[in-house]
Amino acid sequence: MSKPLKQIHLAAHFPGVNNTTVWSDPEAGSHIEFSSFAHFARTAERAKFDFLFLAEGLRLREQGGKIYDLDVVGRPDTFTVLTALAAVTQHLGLTGTINSTFNEPYEVARQFASLDHLSDGRAAWNVVTSWDAFTGENFRRGGFLPQDERYSRAKEFLATANELFDSWQGDEIVADQDTGTFLRDAKAGAFVHQGQHFDIEGQFNVPRSPQGRPVIFQAGDSEEGREFAAAGADAIFSRYATLKDGQEFYTDVKGRLARYGRTPDQLLILPAATFVLGDTDAEAEELAREVRRQQVSGATAIKHLEFVWNRDLSAYDPEGPLPDIDPDLGEHTIARGRAQVRMYRDPLATAREWRERASANNWSIRDLVIETGNRQAFVGSPATIAATIDDFVQADASDGFILVPHITPGGLDAFADTVVPLLQERGVFRTEYEGTTLRDHLGLAHPDARTNADAGGADLGKRGERVAS
Amino acid sequence: MSSVPSALPSSAQLHLAVALDGAGWHPAAWREPVARPRELFTAQYWADLVAEAERGLLDFVTFEDGLGLQSSHFIEPDGRTDQVRGRLDAVLVAARIAPLTSHIGLVPTVVSTHTEPFHISKAIATLDYVSSGRAGLRVQLTARQNEAAHFGRRTLPRLDAYDSPATQDVVTELFDETADYVEVVRRLWDSWEDDAEIRDVATGRFVDRDKLHYIDFEGPHFSVKGPSITPRPPQGQPVVSALAHQSVPYRLVARAADIGYVTPHDTEQARAIVAEIRAEQALAGRAYQPLHVFGDLVVLLDDDPAAASARKDRLDALAGEAFTSDARVFTGTPAQLADLLQELASAGLSGFRLRPAVLGHDLPAITRGLVPELQRRGVFRRAYEADTLRGLLGLARPANRYAASTTGAAAAADTAANATA
Numbered sequence: 001m002s003k004p005l006k007q008i009h010l011a012a013h014f015p016g017v018n019n020t021t022v023w024s025d026p027e028a029g030s031h032i033e034f035s036s037f038a039h040f041a042r043t044a045e046r047a048k049f050d051f052l053f054l055a056e057g058l059r060l061r062e063q064g065g066k067i068y069d070l071d072v073v074g075r076p077d078t079f080t081v082l083t084a085l086a087a088v089t090q091h092l093g094l095t096g097t098i099n100s101t102f103n104e105p106y107e108v109a110r111q112f113a114s115l116d117h118l119s120d121g122r123a124a125w126n127v128v129t130s131w132d133a134f135t136g137e138n139f140r141r142g143g144f145l146p147q148d149e150r151y152s153r154a155k156e157f158l159a160t161a162n163e164l165f166d167s168w169q170g171d172e173i174v175a176d177q178d179t180g181t182f183l184r185d186a187k188a189g190a191f192v193h194q195g196q197h198f199d200i201e202g203q204f205n206v207p208r209s210p211q212g213r214p215v216i217f218q219a220g221d222s223e224e225g226r227e228f229a230a231a232g233a234d235a236i237f238s239r240y241a242t243l244k245d246g247q248e249f250y251t252d253v254k255g256r257l258a259r260y261g262r263t264p265d266q267l268l269i270l271p272a273a274t275f276v277l278g279d280t281d282a283e284a285e286e287l288a289r290e291v292r293r294q295q296v297s298g299a300t301a302i303k304h305l306e307f308v309w310n311r312d313l314s315a316y317d318p319e320g321p322l323p324d325i326d327p328d329l330g331e332h333t334i335a336r337g338r339a340q341v342r343m344y345r346d347p348l349a350t351a352r353e354w355r356e357r358a359s360a361n362n363w364s365i366r367d368l369v370i371e372t373g374n375r376q377a378f379v380g381s382p383a384t385i386a387a388t389i390d391d392f393v394q395a396d397a398s399d400g401f402i403l404v405p406h407i408t409p410g411g412l413d414a415f416a417d418t419v420v421p422l423l424q425e426r427g428v429f430r431t432e433y434e435g436t437t438l439r440d441h442l443g444l445a446h447p448d449a450r451t452n453a454d455a456g457g458a459d460l461g462k463r464g465e466r467v468a469s
Numbered sequence: 470m471s472s473v474p475s476a477l478p479s480s481a482q483l484h485l486a487v488a489l490d491g492a493g494w495h496p497a498a499w500r501e502p503v504a505r506p507r508e509l510f511t512a513q514y515w516a517d518l519v520a521e522a523e524r525g526l527l528d529f530v531t532f533e534d535g536l537g538l539q540s541s542h543f544i545e546p547d548g549r550t551d552q553v554r555g556r557l558d559a560v561l562v563a564a565r566i567a568p569l570t571s572h573i574g575l576v577p578t579v580v581s582t583h584t585e586p587f588h589i590s591k592a593i594a595t596l597d598y599v600s601s602g603r604a605g606l607r608v609q610l611t612a613r614q615n616e617a618a619h620f621g622r623r624t625l626p627r628l629d630a631y632d633s634p635a636t637q638d639v640v641t642e643l644f645d646e647t648a649d650y651v652e653v654v655r656r657l658w659d660s661w662e663d664d665a666e667i668r669d670v671a672t673g674r675f676v677d678r679d680k681l682h683y684i685d686f687e688g689p690h691f692s693v694k695g696p697s698i699t700p701r702p703p704q705g706q707p708v709v710s711a712l713a714h715q716s717v718p719y720r721l722v723a724r725a726a727d728i729g730y731v732t733p734h735d736t737e738q739a740r741a742i743v744a745e746i747r748a749e750q751a752l753a754g755r756a757y758q759p760l761h762v763f764g765d766l767v768v769l770l771d772d773d774p775a776a777a778s779a780r781k782d783r784l785d786a787l788a789g790e791a792f793t794s795d796a797r798v799f800t801g802t803p804a805q806l807a808d809l810l811q812e813l814a815s816a817g818l819s820g821f822r823l824r825p826a827v828l829g830h831d832l833p834a835i836t837r838g839l840v841p842e843l844q845r846r847g848v849f850r851r852a853y854e855a856d857t858l859r860g861l862l863g864l865a866r867p868a869n870r871y872a873a874s875t876t877g878a879a880a881a882a883d884t885a886a887n888a889t890a
Binding site for chain 1: 550564681
């Protein structure tokens with residue numbers, strides 16, 4: 001008996017503050033005006049996507065002590081723009097990246113519960129961590145958190161937020177105008193949490209939202225990040241968009257779920273994926289080469305090399321060979337406010353590997369940066385891209401993709417018009433939304449506050465059936 | 470450049486705002502047949518209210534908020550189940566309504582005591598983007614111990630009485646922190662110059678980093694480096710407002726706000742309050758900056774004054790006690806309210822924030838009864854005359870405090886105010 005076809009999940013990442021976004025293109029619009037976000041969201045909804053995704057960074061990036069000016073700079077507040085988008089869409093999920101270090105559970109839980117109410121059940125939270133004093137300079141706490149405590153705080157933050165979401169079970173508001181009873185229970189929303197990072201108690205003031213809890217995303221790739229996801233996330237925003245790496249990651253993470261009493265369908269793996277479409281494969285390849293040159297100017301190439309070298313390399317020619325000197329292995333000081341610098345855990349080995357690859361292929365610094373960092377995940381005609389995406393998902397390299405267009409706000413339009421219909425013809429992508437909430441789109445159960453409350457509210461693995469409403 | 474005169478002739482244009490909260494400001498409002506108490510947590514409920522306010526050409530609506538359940542007690546939870554409890558985040562309610570409206574200002578409450586000025590600054594800037602220049606904020610602090618326990622970051626002493634010396638000390642410190650908070654929020658709005666985004670293809674630079682500014686704020690409660698992650702909002706500075714009942718908050722209004730909401734119960738009180746705020750304004754070096762002082766009034770409006778009184782009696786009976794408020798409670802006809810507003814305006818108030826006792830009844834009575842009455846008297850607009858909230862309030866778009874060449878008295882005064890902050 002052949003395996004039934006997996007249904008693909010698709011999402012749209014608003015082109016953001018990094019060099020995959022091509023701002024110099026004549027078609028590139030505003031990254032801040034609401035009309036750009038509305039256009040992008042409407043395209044994603046027209047294409048029946050599962051959700052829209054927003055990244056976040058809480059301090060403008062700096063390199064060499066100066067604000068980094070080569071990429072798009074500036075973005076709106078995540079909660080505010082997502083909630084406004086709820087007014088111009090009806091089905092599209094709304095996923096926001098919100099930091100667990102420079103926020104407090106009571107406030108973040110209020111914001112997600114409010115977003116979920118105001119969008120009729122479409123909220124999702126990509127939980128990220130941060131520890132650096134650099135970002136902390138914008139906040140009351142400053143850079144207080146030791147690096148090794150970031151996941152412990154994130155875990156406790158999420159568990160605490162879940163306790164707050166579950167502090168209302170959904171039937172407290174009676175609003176009986178005749179008897180004058182508004183609340184069934186004076187203790188609605190009561191909570192007590194005592195832990196290493198949070199010692200709080202009182203009453204949560206947002207009644208239970210349509211999804212109960214927002215859908216939880218996790219984006220880190222470390223061992224701790226994978227465990228964090230296996231224990232408590234609904235989806236992973238990963239970066240493995242090639243077949244072999246994707247399958248390894250998929251197998252590894254899905255294999256961890258049983259330990260938490262969870263089944264493989266309770267955690268979706270959704271890699272970020274860039275793409276370039278053309279009428280033919282050859283045309284797309286040509287276009288993709290051009291886009292990569294736009295994404296990685298000579299100046300950008302030098303800056304990216306500095307992430308690994310942790311040195312000022314401004315004297316090097318981007319069209320010339322890689323530096324002979326080795327990376328500075330001291331504390332990373334050159335680039336601040338970037339997650340990428342943490343990817344290179346052994347800079348000496350990376351530098352050695354890059355020199356070998358550059359010399360074997362006769363690559364300049366700029367060629368090297370393009371080849372190691374900016375190869376698009378999918379390049380081809382609509383038919384080629386549809387087939388590739390389908391193959392990846394059916395081969396368990398992912399459960400779908402979070403697409404990252406390189407143009408704001410129209411970079412998703414052609415994909416919606418040409419690739420999505422082909423996936424629908426293949427019978428692997430919805431032609432209409434079947435449910436109303438993001439949990440419905442993703443095939444995730446609606447959590448039951450009572451089940452979770454019985455388990456102390458902190459057992460992230462338990463998932464009950466949807467509360468009858 | 471327009472400004473707000475310190476006393477208005479009787480024919481001067483009035484500004485009108487409505488304060489939205491739950492089913493209305495009377496604790497029994499939710500029990501009226503016209504109320505929709507089961508819909509308080511839906512977008513449609515708020516969208517309908519703001520659409521009605523916009524139909525009445527009001528300047529703006531405010532949205533109440535708080536970091537704990539509502540309470541009839543001034544400092545602690547009351548455990549009551551017979552009144553509306555629970556609410557959505559006010560900034561997000563405003564954001565949800567912004568794309569559905571086109572002229573009315575949207576002014577959510579933000580609580581300064583337990584939140585981050587960096588987050589709120591970008592949230593209100595973003596509200597200004599999604600509303601194309603119609604955002605403001607109403608800043609509020611909280612001295613409630615139970616709300617502090619929701620955050621676990623600071624402890625506040627238990628306050629015994631509203632006006633005891635101990636309470637005053639605590640509240641004064643919280644107001645000082647709030648003044649710092651507003652200062653940080655405002656500096657962050659200016660931390661990007663308007664033309665910082667250059668998209669210079671020749672040099673590959675998206676922004677001119679010389680036009681992005683560290684704000685380097687340092688104070689006893691927080692230090693904030695900046696710049697904001699969000700570019701300067703469409704209005705430059707969204708409108709800042711605060712409710713004030715006594716000298717310490719009057720000082721906050723005078724130092725930091727564009728609008729102060731005050732609660733005089735008669736014209737004489739109104740005149741005294743306005744004089745005190747104007748004096749504080751001069752001390753803060755902002756004498757030449759426009760600063761609106763709005764009167765807050767709870768209103769119950771009916772075409773027959775006896776009907777309005779009877780309605781209040783009925784609501785009081787449902788609530789089990791006579792309704793009292795920090796603000797004067799008005800019952801009567803739209804024409805009587807128009808008389809009162811014009812009389813109070815003669816004491817120097819430039820507008821009013823009306824708190825409908827029952828939103829489903831008194832909001833339409835304002836938009837369909839009071840507003841036409843004021844229009845007949847020639848003191849209220851017949852069409853929206855501006856696209857931004859600052860525009861509706863007669864406030865110019867301010868120069869950026871960090872821009873190299875600033876012009877105008879407003880910018881100079883602003884700089885002076887910052888030097889003393």
